[in-house]
Amino acid sequence: MTTLTDTPTTRVPAPAPALDTETLRRLPKAVLHDHLDGALRPSTLLELAGAVGHRLPAGDPAALADWFRAAAGSGDLVRYIATFEHTLAVLQTREGLLRAAEEYVLDLAADGVVHAEVRYAPELMVKGGLGLAEVVETVQEGLAAGAAKAAAGGTPVRVGTLLCGMRMFDRCREVAELAVAYRDAGVVGFDIAGAEDGFPPADHLDAFAYLRRENMPFTIHAGEAHGLPSIHQALQVCGAQRIGHGVRIMDDIVDGRPGRLAAWIRDRRVALEMCPTSNLQTGAAGSIAGHPITALRDLGFRVTLNTDNRLVSGTTMTREMELLVREADWTAADLRTVTVNALESAFLPYAERRALIEDVVLPGYAAVL
Template sequence: MTTLDTSAGSAAGSYPTADTIRSLPKVVLHDHLDGGLRPQTVLELAEQVGHALPAADPESLGTWFQEAADSGTLVRYLETFDHTIAVMQTPDALARVAREAVLDLAADGVVYAEQRWAPEQHLARGMSLQDTVEAVQAGIDEGIALAAAEGRIIRVGQLVTAMRHADRWQEIAELAVANRDRGVVGFDIAGAEAGFPPSRHAGIWSYLAENDFPVTIHAGEAAGLDSIAEAVHLGHADRIGHGVRIVEDIAFVLDSDEKDGDGADGFAELGHLAHWIRDHQIALELCPVSNLQTGAAESIAKHPITRLKELDFAVTLNTDNRLMSRTSMTHEMTLLVEEAAWTIDDLADVTLTAAWSAFMHHDERRELVDSLILPGYQAVQGAVR
């Protein structure tokens, strides 16, 4: 793993300031398109289609989304999407949301992003599945061009998602593969995790593998180890969406004088599944703020992301839903620095892991690392090795 050089007066290993964090290049692999709308955009699109909202101004609406998502359960959290999906039912609306997402991510320093979304949820006003993919790609392309005009470089791919509770998995998988050279970089399943495992439609995983198509699967958020195991063994997942509950297969053994029970001063004993995930460096798309909202973690300070990174799991840091969590990559990083004592080294590690886990070819990953990420850290730290 690449680490920062602490020689020659480098700031490596130090705690970065808010301004430093804001300037760092970032990679986000788990960011939902329908969970990242601007409140003002939701208001304007809702007015166009006559959709009633729970608040009438951007600030109040943003607060409503955050408070509604702060329920402590994934099911209640997911209900907030009823409003965002309702206003994303035309080509123009999809393109606008995608364009603005790219611009907002680029403004936050993101240089590579994957936007996941479910085409099947955007057909209420007559679009076909293919229409939706093309509309989102048009918005992404426009956003990238506008960001470039502002001096910001960003690359964005679509992650096409099938909803767990529906029966369109094969159809959506075929849609994703058909658009692999037109902006779609991977496949995902999302929605209520408990009760809707990958084995629900087991055949699609062979189909995707036979087509050499990348897969990430939401697992280990609302359901536990069985969900993660199916994702990697049946679903052939290259990455795990969340995966925070892999800690249930790790026994943190305390030193005799440790009091807080988090194993920080002891050692860890990994179970067979945890070893498999770590040995194969299957990337975990961890989303700390979202995990607090859904009850998958109790605090930033005690979020498993820190222990998992210390144990050399392939940890990545993500936003999940920027609207519902009122978050950004800068915000997620800042919280980990302030509440979990992360250093600039830690931020570099998760950013590089995310870049090397991105759904693009190896030479493209190398270019991303060498041309944008390492120079970006050099600019604020002096040296990277």
């Protein structure tokens, strides 16, 4: 007689949970490439613009958000950057900087971000009479206020600051010195930003040599609007530890085989700060499905996922993840990988990186998935 216990059974694995928007939002995230002046809330921008008398191209939050996305989606990096005249107009006062920085952290917390590195160019925020040091101190004060509120709400966020020098101007060394001066006050690194084509990173060797002498980490925007020479200079001439965007590294990969520069980047685990939605807007990539982040992930590069500019690109980390899941067939394991990649390359002490990975990210994924 055969009983129920005698009947052979096949164990069917539980189906993977659906990666819907709310599930993705709850996943712990790390973002390395995010600009403060591209991340204001539309409603805040409207209020601050009214206070300083700056005229905006739209008069309500939804229409303003739509305008930014449309204006930034021209396929041209220079036109993309031009939209920042409106956000920078309201970041020239202490009040504007404090509010933007505080709300930035709260928006990260709502997005499930546990570590962020936010960047901005202090030299673009002094038209209202603030000095460079005052700008840095004010932003740090706002970030600290936001972090305190996020922690009190049960969603702590660790935020470090990168100071940007503008590659088409001549204050990069000055800003590099500012970054070192505030390294114990929340500034964790340096970057150069602005129009890439025609303004090679090697123009600012003095700043990068100074940062290396001072043991200050830095990343460089490269391989977005210009190709392999820009990436090569950033790494081999200037000494960057990470690359902002880097999508043009695909020019050095033929039939799935990396060339010498691409292999060097992969083998030495140089993080690529990739920003899919932004890259579509500037013409650096043609689609989410065909974005280099997936091919580079499959080839073993240390890719990271980022927002670049939350307002200008109309995005969040949750949305970037959702796009990759829906249009490029990414899995939860893929998202966990890029999150761990980001923390492995964060400008944080080793012990803090490991603690975020082992105590926050991995348990967070296990709890949700």
